[in-house]
Amino acid sequence: MTLPIILEVRYQELFSQLSNQSIEEETQKLLEQKDFLNKDEWLKGLVLCDLALAEDKVTEEIKKLYTQLYKKNSNLYFSSGLDETDYKFWFKKNEEINDKFIENNFPRAYAERDYILETARRPYRNREKEREYLLTGIELEDPACMAIYGYNLYFAMRGEEENKIEGKKWIEKSKELGYHNADNYLLNVIYYTETDNNKILEAIEEYNKSRKEESEKSYHLLGEFYLYKEENIEKAKEALIEGIKYNNPFCCYILGINILNDRVSGYDKTEGIKLLEEAYDYGVIYAANWLGRYYYYTQDGNKSIEKSIEWHEKAKLYYFEDSLVELALIYLYEDSVKDLEKGQIYLDWAVKEESTRAMTEKSHLLLNQEVPDIEGAQKLLEKAIELGDSYAPYRLGLMYERGDIGKNPDYYKAFELYQLSAERGHIYGIELVGHYYRIGITKAEEANPEKAIEYFNQAIEKGSEYAKVELAFCYEDGFGVEKDYQKAYDLFKTAAENGYVYAYNKIGYYEEDGLVGEKNDSNAFQAYQKAAEGGNIEGIYNVGRSYKYAIGVPENPELAIENYKKAIEYNYGDAFIELALAYETEYGGLEFDAQKVMEYMMKAAEQGYSFAQYKVGYYYYYGLIERDFEKALDWLHRSFERGYPYAALLIGDYYLYNDGRQENPEYDKAFEYYLAAEQQGVISEGLGVCYEYGIGTEENSNEAFKYYTLGAEEGYTAAKYRLGTAYKYGIGTEQNQEEAYRWLSKAAEEGNTQAEYYTALMLLEGEGTNQDLEKGIVQLTKVAETEHADAQFELGNCYLMGKGVAEDEIKAMMWYQKASDNGHEQARKITGKRERRRR
Known part of the structure; x- marks a missing residue:
């Protein structure tokens, strides 16, 4: 039955009507009907209690009626739909009647007073008073107060410190004194602490057998047991449906949430919503919170910000702090209803009520504002920790x-x-x-x-x-x-x-590298795509890498660059490196751009990528934009400290060849850096040079030859040149002109000028290879044109002697002159330009 809008008016009407009737007869009728979920009948029961108190007719039947009004959440069912005005009247009237029962020396009223306060809306709840009522009831030997207090102690509820032994004692004493509901509290203790499922089921079945009325049986715990502990969905449904038949609101709640989260199938979502609405009407307040969350977070088409707010507002009425926080977050972040002031008020409200979630959310806001409030966030988090979050x-x-x-x-x-x-x-x-x-x-x-x-x-x-x-x-x-x-x-x-989604990258690497079965680049690319589609930055980068290196797809420079550019929007270091290299090598149709090369490589270097730090050092070393050995060494050292061996090689070169043109060269330092690189398997000619000439270590031609060989096999051009000269002159090995020519020609093909010079001479002399005067002259001329003084001098000799060319003294003198200008001592003697000592 729907009550009139103004509750107080209806109450007075009932009071007047029942004043002229027999309180005893009307009370007996209500107790026989047991229909306290009929709101008009419930209100009638409250009026009868009021009349009995006023007329001093508080019989055992009236006391029984009074306790029935608060059983099975009947009072909450009555009050759930009341507006603020009606609720205020209802709450004050309940308090007034309750206090009168206390005055009539009915100890059970202390337990009901606690219940009224605990389930009250804002701002009527009073935890301090609740505790006072419970403790007073215990002093008066009320078993209901004992059971409630014991339960709070056992599970550390309502601000009590956990004391399981003492808590259980109070519940057991309550049972000894005949409190009907003590068994229910003990059953909950077993359910939430026992680890043996057989014992839990036995306890539930025993309890249910002991209940005469079906409505008193714990179908909700039986449903929970099968649902969460046994994972038997069908048996859980059976128990919950049975409980719903007998108006068990907790069964409505449990079945409702499991329909909405798709754990229980065979129902429409509207049925789940309806069950939760019923649960809320019967006083299961967290059903309102669940509905608020469902309407906000669902992806099934029922999403509604407005309904989410509506249900969270209902939960908020009953001190449900999580709903207060959810409302705050909706108003702070949801564009369609954004209200920063309101959101902040709700969040601060929840913080004041010691919601630890509100404290952590508030700390997040403080950390992400324009000027982060580190101290404020720290204090809030420390408070939340103190409260047990x-x-x-x-x-x-x-x-x-x-x-x-x-x-x-x-x-x-x-x-x-x-x-x-x-x-x-x-x-x-x-x-x-x-x-x-x-x-x-x-x-x-x-x-x-x-x-x-x-x-x-x-x-x-x-x-x-x-x-x-x-x-x-x-x-x-x-x-x-x-x-x-x-x-x-x-x-x-x-x-x-x-x-x-990050894990798709690892799947891709495994497929790409063939770590489990055959290499499968196609599967690798598909995995990278899934990572990218899931918004993973590494996945986006890997898609770009796949298009660049044709991993599972044909090479597509444009798509490679496109994905790298997406990845750098998220500051992804590897993508910065790839883009820098693309601008450096003009990959994907990009024009060479030294500024962008340096800018992108620097971004990665600043993130600590050792390769990028090496490259930035390399750019400064060789003057991509500016030549700056101080900056070069700074970045090379950073890379070296992170274990990048090629940085050690370049630092070694800096000291070995005195590239910084120091007044007091530190040649010996080169050895330690070359050695560090060698320990990681990276070898150039540098370590061999140090051993050949005793730089930073003892002279050792055998070691020199060994490292020239290793460096050459690693592909270093300078090492090939050095290995060729070692064979030519017998440094650390026997002389072998054929091997000398082989290695020197390899270095020459790779652009090593000195190797080109030596191979030209060997071709002219037929040393280590067949004599080829024409080829020798062509190569010698090429080297001479690079201002190589020795090559210019030897070319002059060829023209003077007519070796491989027509004899031509004029051309001979021209080349001697060039060699002389480039500091060649013998050429100076010939041209008469040798510097004389001052006398």
Whole structure:
């Protein structure tokens, strides 16, 4: 029955009507009907209690009627749809009647008074008074108060400190004193603490057998048991449907949410919505919160910001802080209803009510405003931690890890906070504790395979895809487990299919490299595409890389560049490198642009990419835009410190060849850098030169020859030249002119001028190869034209002697003159330009 709009008027009407009737008879009728979910009948019961108190007719039947009004959430069902005016009247009237029952020495009224306050709307709830009523009721030996207080102690509810032993004692005493509902509290204790499912089911069945009325049976716990502990959907549905038949609102709630989250099939979403609406009407306030979340986050076509707000507002009425936070976030971030002032008011309101989620959300706002408020965010997170929040230590840990607090990152402090988050059961904390144990950033400063895997498995049990990827890394490296690429691949695949799109990159690498079966570039490209489509930046980069290097698709320079440009929008370092190289080599139709080459490579270098740091150093070394050896060495040293061996080679060259033209050259320093590069398998001619001439080490021609050989085999042109000269002159090996010519000609083909000079002479003399005067002269002329003094002098000799060319003294003198101008001593003697000593 629908009540009139003005509750007070209807109440007075009923009061007048019932004043002229027998209180005893009307009370008996209501108790027999047991229809307290009829709102008019419920109000009639309240009026009868009021009349009995006024006329001093508080019989046992009236007391029974009074307690029935608050059973099975009947009072909440009555009040759920009241507006503020009617609710105020209703609440005050309940308080007034309740206090009169207390005055009539009815101890049970203390428990009902607690219940009225606990389930009250804002601003009527008063936790302090609730506790006073419970403790007074206990003093008066009221078993209901004992059970409620004991339950609060057992589960640390309503601000009580956890005390399971004491809490259970109070509930058991309540049962001894005959409190009918004590068994229900004890059943909940078993359900939420017992680990043996058989014992839990036995307890539920025993409890249900002991209840005479079907409406008193715990069908909701039976449904939960089958749904969450046994994962038997059909049996769960059976129990919940049975409970709904007998107006169990918790069954409505459980079945409703599982219809909406698609765990229970065979229902339309509107049926799930209807069940949650019914649950809310019967006092299950969190059904309103669930509906608010459903309407906001659903992807099934029922999304409605307006309905989300409506239901969160209803939940908010009953101190549901999560809905207050959800409303704040909607008003702060949802464009269609954005109201920053209102959102901030709601968020601050939730913070004031000590919502730890509100504190963490507020800290997020403070950290992301134009001028971050680090101190303010830190205080809020510390308060949330103090209140027992599990997410806050994780978030504060991130601040320490990133160096937001203090001058530098504090990984040890971060780890401590992640541990606290993990201890409190937060999945992010568990994930990062495992991660820290994997990479070794702990107080012990070393990795711990056993603990890493333990935490990853914990996180996986909670549904963490991140932990699957981390565990895959362990199988990849044989870290705490036997190395197994197949298991790693399977974990990456599962994580990817469950929405962790980064893992598609790893699948792509495995397919590209053939780590599990045959190489399959087509599968690799498809995996990279999925990562990119999921918004993963590495995936976008890999799609670009695939188009550049024809991985599973034909080479397409334009698409490669397009994807690299997308990736740099997210500051992705590898993409900066590729674009820099593209502008350097004019790849993909790009014109050479030194400024862009340096700009993009610098972006990657500043992110710590060792190759990019090397390239920036290289650009300064050889003067891409400007030649600056100081800047070159700075970047080369940064790259070297990150372990890039080619940076060590170039630093070695700087010292060996005194490229910086130092007044006091430090040749010996070259050796240590060449040696560092060699230890990583990178060898040029430098180490051989140091051994040949005793630079930074003892002279050792055998070692020189060894490293010339290794450097040449690695493809270094200068090393090929040096190896050729070693064979030519017998440095560290026997002379071998054929090998000398072979290696010198290789170096010459690669543009080494000195090698071109030597091979020209060997062709002219038939040394190590067949004599070829024509080819020798052509090559010697080419070298001479590069202002090579020795080549110019030898070419002069050829013209003077008519070797390979027609004898021509004029041309001979021309080449001698050029050689003389370039400082050739013998040429100066011939041309008469030798410098004389001053007398």
